Amino acid sequence: MARKLPPVDIVIVGMGWAGGIMAKELGPTGLKIVVLERGGPRTTQDDFNIPQIRDDLRFQQRNELMMDVAKDTLTVRNNPSEEALPMRRLGSFLPGEGVGGSGVHWSGHNWRWADQDLKIRSNYEQRYGKKYIPDDMNLKDWGISYAELEPYYEKFEYTAGISGKAGNLNGKIQKGGNPFEGARKKDYPLPPLTAALATNMFTKASNELGFHAFPRPTSQMSKPFTNIDGQQLGQCQYCGYCEKFGCESNAKGSPHITVIPVALKNENVDLRTFSWVQKVLLDSTGKKATGVLYVNVLTGEEIEQPADLVILSGFQLNNVHLLLLSGIGKPYDPKTREGLVGANYCYQAGGGRTGAIQLFFDDRSFNPFMAAGGLGAVVDDFHYNQDFDRAKAGGYIGGATIAAGGSNARPINYHPVPPGTPQWGSEWKREVAKWYQGSVVVNGTGSVMPHPDNCLTLDPTYKNRFGQPLLRMTFDFHENDFKVMSHAVDMSAKIAKAMNPKMMFNNFSKAGWTSVPYQSTHNTGGAMMGSDPRTSVVNKYLQSWDVHNVFVTGAAVFPHNSSYNPTGPVGAMAFWAADAIKNRYLKNPGLLV
Amino acid sequence: MPDPKMRRRDVLLGAGVVGASALPIAAPPAVAQPAAPAATPAKGAAPAAGPAPAGYTFLKPSEQAFVEAMVDHMIPADELTPSGTDVGLAIFIDRACAGSWGKGDRLYLQGPWKQGSANQGYQLPLTPAELYQRGIAGSNAYCRKTWGKSFDRLAAADKETFLKDLAAGKIMFAGGIPGREFFTMAYQTVMEGLFSDPIYGGNRNMVGWRMVGFPGVGANNAENIKKYNDGTRFTVEPLGIADFS
Numbered sequence: 001m002a003r004k005l006p007p008v009d010i011v012i013v014g015m016g017w018a019g020g021i022m023a024k025e026l027g028p029t030g031l032k033i034v035v036l037e038r039g040g041p042r043t044t045q046d047d048f049n050i051p052q053i054r055d056d057l058r059f060q061q062r063n064e065l066m067m068d069v070a071k072d073t074l075t076v077r078n079n080p081s082e083e084a085l086p087m088r089r090l091g092s093f094l095p096g097e098g099v100g101g102s103g104v105h106w107s108g109h110n111w112r113w114a115d116q117d118l119k120i121r122s123n124y125e126q127r128y129g130k131k132y133i134p135d136d137m138n139l140k141d142w143g144i145s146y147a148e149l150e151p152y153y154e155k156f157e158y159t160a161g162i163s164g165k166a167g168n169l170n171g172k173i174q175k176g177g178n179p180f181e182g183a184r185k186k187d188y189p190l191p192p193l194t195a196a197l198a199t200n201m202f203t204k205a206s207n208e209l210g211f212h213a214f215p216r217p218t219s220q221m222s223k224p225f226t227n228i229d230g231q232q233l234g235q236c237q238y239c240g241y242c243e244k245f246g247c248e249s250n251a252k253g254s255p256h257i258t259v260i261p262v263a264l265k266n267e268n269v270d271l272r273t274f275s276w277v278q279k280v281l282l283d284s285t286g287k288k289a290t291g292v293l294y295v296n297v298l299t300g301e302e303i304e305q306p307a308d309l310v311i312l313s314g315f316q317l318n319n320v321h322l323l324l325l326s327g328i329g330k331p332y333d334p335k336t337r338e339g340l341v342g343a344n345y346c347y348q349a350g351g352g353r354t355g356a357i358q359l360f361f362d363d364r365s366f367n368p369f370m371a372a373g374g375l376g377a378v379v380d381d382f383h384y385n386q387d388f389d390r391a392k393a394g395g396y397i398g399g400a401t402i403a404a405g406g407s408n409a410r411p412i413n414y415h416p417v418p419p420g421t422p423q424w425g426s427e428w429k430r431e432v433a434k435w436y437q438g439s440v441v442v443n444g445t446g447s448v449m450p451h452p453d454n455c456l457t458l459d460p461t462y463k464n465r466f467g468q469p470l471l472r473m474t475f476d477f478h479e480n481d482f483k484v485m486s487h488a489v490d491m492s493a494k495i496a497k498a499m500n501p502k503m504m505f506n507n508f509s510k511a512g513w514t515s516v517p518y519q520s521t522h523n524t525g526g527a528m529m530g531s532d533p534r535t536s537v538v539n540k541y542l543q544s545w546d547v548h549n550v551f552v553t554g555a556a557v558f559p560h561n562s563s564y565n566p567t568g569p570v571g572a573m574a575f576w577a578a579d580a581i582k583n584r585y586l587k588n589p590g591l592l593v
Numbered sequence: 594m595p596d597p598k599m600r601r602r603d604v605l606l607g608a609g610v611v612g613a614s615a616l617p618i619a620a621p622p623a624v625a626q627p628a629a630p631a632a633t634p635a636k637g638a639a640p641a642a643g644p645a646p647a648g649y650t651f652l653k654p655s656e657q658a659f660v661e662a663m664v665d666h667m668i669p670a671d672e673l674t675p676s677g678t679d680v681g682l683a684i685f686i687d688r689a690c691a692g693s694w695g696k697g698d699r700l701y702l703q704g705p706w707k708q709g710s711a712n713q714g715y716q717l718p719l720t721p722a723e724l725y726q727r728g729i730a731g732s733n734a735y736c737r738k739t740w741g742k743s744f745d746r747l748a749a750a751d752k753e754t755f756l757k758d759l760a761a762g763k764i765m766f767a768g769g770i771p772g773r774e775f776f777t778m779a780y781q782t783v784m785e786g787l788f789s790d791p792i793y794g795g796n797r798n799m800v801g802w803r804m805v806g807f808p809g810v811g812a813n814n815a816e817n818i819k820k821y822n823d824g825t826r827f828t829v830e831p832l833g834i835a836d837f838s
Contacts, residue, residue, distance in 0.1 A: 194818050
């Protein structure tokens with residue numbers, strides 16, 4: 001029998017970007033707020049100190065900052081007719097754990113997802129006709145507009161600290177920025193990072209072909225930065241230990257140095273680490289949450305925390321897992337294609353596994369270890385460019401960004417050699433030594449559209465350390481995804497060729513999704529937002545249609561996946577939903593739509 | 594060109610020469626202290642502490658022989674690096690197996706156990722250390738059956754054939770462990786030993802990093818990235834964790 005604690009006003013589950021933003025925004029209400037984080041505390045000085053943090057074996061190979069799959073993992077399969085088996089080690093994606101969550105180890109790429117994504121079905125119906133969208137593609141407008149989110153994107157950018165160059169300031173196209181981005185009221189808070197040689201070559205080649213390359217907007221500080229809450233961040237040192245690591249210089253925008261310490265200045269905000277939430281508790285009607293049940297993982301004790309409002313702010317997969325474990329909303333069944341929770345699970349295509357062009361130069365050194373998580377340049381001409389005619393490029397929906405410029409060159413994993421090189425021996429060593437300095441990748445990152453087979457459900461066999469069913473992921477890439485990547489690779493090759501390498505190789509294939517090598521932690525969907533309770537899990541304020549005192553933040557609410565990285569809208573929508581809770585829900589609890 | 598500092602291990606363990614059964618499990622302290630003068634301290638003074646000895650803590654003699662032969666074959670001594678054993682790869686692998694990774698840290702080890710598709714990843718009920726041990730036993734059994742000798746005693750060409758067949762998934766060990774699973778892990782540990790921080794026992798004298806020009810852990814490149822964006826190679830003496838400790 002769980003020990004029952006005195007009730008509080010709000011429980012927030014998970015202390016990453018979304019949980020930190022919620023706690024910071026709701027803290028000043030004075031309400032009693034408890035944040036439950038299943039991992040431990042993290043500080044820069046103790047957890048990300050030099051030299052220990054620059055340890056490729058510990059943090060990249062052994063995934064020390066990530067979710068521990070020995071305790072809780074998911075099962076995976078490519079389609080509903082396969083038997084799902086446990087993902088016994090981390091691979092394809094790396095959810096974080098502990099205070100700061102995945103916001104500690106993210107690469108920092110920050111995008112504003114605009115109406116190109118938020119009104120995707122309307123856009124395609126209008127431009128290409130209703131028949132252009134495949135019958136089995138559950139493509140949906142999100143029920144929210146870029147105009148509504150714009151101020152919140154700005155708030156997130158000035159909280160995290162983003163280095164970049166505006167492409168559209170108040171409707172005026174800015175040279176050198178992304179001309180296809182949604183109009184922004186303010187430029188980025190920081191100028192772009194210093195471009196490396198590979199970036200400059202990519203930019204020049206792209207622009208000569210008539211495309212529009214721009215520096216990737218990213219949360220490494222190009223200069224020391226004080227954010228809107230007065231939190232101070234340092235300057236990026238281009239050390240090349242970024243994407244699986246915390247930053248010793250506080251030069252990467254991360255929740256543990258921005259929103260979380262600001263939230264914790266409010267004495268009414270109580271952060272409990274090592275507190276693993278198992279389910280949201282509902283009353284007898286099933287329409288109202290009464291709190292959460294969690295386990296103190298240091299003692300194993302089960303604890304009930306009653307609360308008036310529950311905000312799920314874990315990683316996308318964990319939020320969907322909790323909804324399913326709690327019986328909130330109707331679970332999706334891929335056989336009948338009925339139900340909503342767990343539907344529209346999407347991933348991203350590319351990630352270097354397929355769809356990359358590897359270039360080799362023997363007349364220059366790129367010094368690829370001088371790198372940052374988001375260093376590089378991007379071309380958005382085949383993604384957010386609405387004039388680009390998809391019907392003539394293979395007939396797909398969505399698109400791909402194309403980029404160059406690497407996040408690291410740590411040699412355990414980075415030692416590119418031309419295809420056909422032996423895997424070991426003196427010849428292998430000579431090729432590794434020869435090309436380490438002379439290689440560049442140009443790669444596409446593709447959107448992934450919903451497919452009725454792709455979903456998240458509860459596994460019938462395998463359990464986590466608490467005896468709860470694991471989340472079961474059914475996912476594969478489908479025809480639209482391959483069309484996107486096939487075209488992206490052609491365009492990448494065109495740019496690569498213009499960079500004039502000695503050799504270049506294309507690794508595109510229509511291989512199915514595999515859980516094994518790392519691709520990206522851009523998992524989306526499972527609790528999609530929308531304007532109709534019959535076709536969505538949460539409304540535009542991220543509020544559960546079924547249980548109105550439960551809100552769901554993060555990428556779980558995305559009805560499809562863009563080519564852009566997800567953190568920008570995760571941050572913006574957390575601020576947006578926090579405003580709705582603060583200004584409307586708390587005054588008059590009930591459905592906001 | 595082997596680093597003279599690394600010769601001690603060759604003497605101690607007769608790497609790749611002496612039969613496995615003749616190897617000492619742990620070197621006696623007197624031999625393990627090459628700094629002979631310090632070993633006879635002045636009267637009244639405490640004995641000087643020497644460098645950490647590099648003996649095995651986990652691998653059995655037959656396993657030591659296999660691992661040394663494998664890393665020396667994959668990373669032979671040449672103009673770029675000393676041999677795999679001299680780079681510390683066998684010790685790196687021994688330590689990795691002995692440590693938390695080897696014992697299954699961050700590995701979901703609950704059944705039921707089923708062979709899945711390649712896309713579903715690793716599905717054996719073995720920890721990495723167990724897979725190393727069973728993989729070595731399986732490899733030696735296969736080599737004895739095929740060539741009449743354990744792997745470490747094979748001619749270089751036969752070692753090459755065996756490793757290529759293992760990598761290509763052509764070998765299934767008696768008892769049902771796919772050879773490819775063993776190879777995938779063994780190859781990963783060779784890469785880790787060659788390129789991870791020397792504090793873990795491999796990449797001695799940072800030869801893996803020197804081979805490619807990787808600067809190690811000390812990088813502060815906010816200025817360098819401006820200076821070196823014209824194709825000029827940035828070279829610097831690499832630094833590891835121990836250099837900052």
